[in-house]
Amino acid sequence: MLVEKFGIPQISTGDMLRAAVREQTEMGMKAKQHMDAGGLVPDEVVIGIVRDRLQLADCDQGFILDGFPRTVPQADALSQCLVELEKELDAVISLNVDIDALVARLTGRRACAGCGKGYHITFDPPSQDGICDACSGALIQRDDDQEATIRNRMQVYQDLTAPLEAYYQRQGLLKTVDGMADISSVQEEILGTLQAN
Ligand code: AMP
Numbered sequence: 001m002l003v004e005k006f007g008i009p010q011i012s013t014g015d016m017l018r019a020a021v022r023e024q025t026e027m028g029m030k031a032k033q034h035m036d037a038g039g040l041v042p043d044e045v046v047i048g049i050v051r052d053r054l055q056l057a058d059c060d061q062g063f064i065l066d067g068f069p070r071t072v073p074q075a076d077a078l079s080q081c082l083v084e085l086e087k088e089l090d091a092v093i094s095l096n097v098d099i100d101a102l103v104a105r106l107t108g109r110r111a112c113a114g115c116g117k118g119y120h121i122t123f124d125p126p127s128q129d130g131i132c133d134a135c136s137g138a139l140i141q142r143d144d145d146q147e148a149t150i151r152n153r154m155q156v157y158q159d160l161t162a163p164l165e166a167y168y169q170r171q172g173l174l175k176t177v178d179g180m181a182d183i184s185s186v187q188e189e190i191l192g193t194l195q196a197n
Helices: 002-006 013-022 026-036 043-054 072-085 099-107 147-161 163-170 183-195
Strands: 010-012 064-066 092-096 109-112 118-120 174-178
Touching (some): 010 013, 010 043, 013 064, 092 163, 092 183, 099 147, 147 163, 163 174
Parallel strands (some): 092 174
Antiparallel strands (some): 109 118
């Protein structure tokens, strides 16, 4: 929704890492171990990926960071990188969702192996089980969307990522959005927050 609305790229470190895993690059093979366990890929790897990506021309008019930064060292590196690029963050959005709701959302999540379109087996199912409505590709589940791995990811979030709320609060950038609401309300709230900036 934000990509369409603002015409700027979504920079998802998770998507970039999954692409490296698919392409079986050396970095991808190392990252996979951490990802499958629900842990974080080492800071220097992720920082390097984002640093390179932010220099591409399609970021000139802005960008949406998704899944980055996830640790204080990553946030510090991002600040440094933005100084070098003479850019600033407009807002940091924290989506608040109960753990049980997150588990339900993630365990039911599926994506098309062909076009990447996302589904949920209960909340947004395809018309035919396991098949993409848009391109008839096969729907697959992420390896790290198993419940045990999800619980580990939540713990990692609490330990390493949650401190970023205070970090960005101090900078006056943090906007908290109720992620328990339905999709259109969450979208409206995020847009309202960004447009009020
Ligand atoms: P995501 O698609 O954002 O849920 O990320 C999937 C997985 O990729 C995470 O559980 C981590 O293993 C890894 N990952 C993505 N972004 C980062 C990041 N900023 N720092 C470290 N690991 C990351």
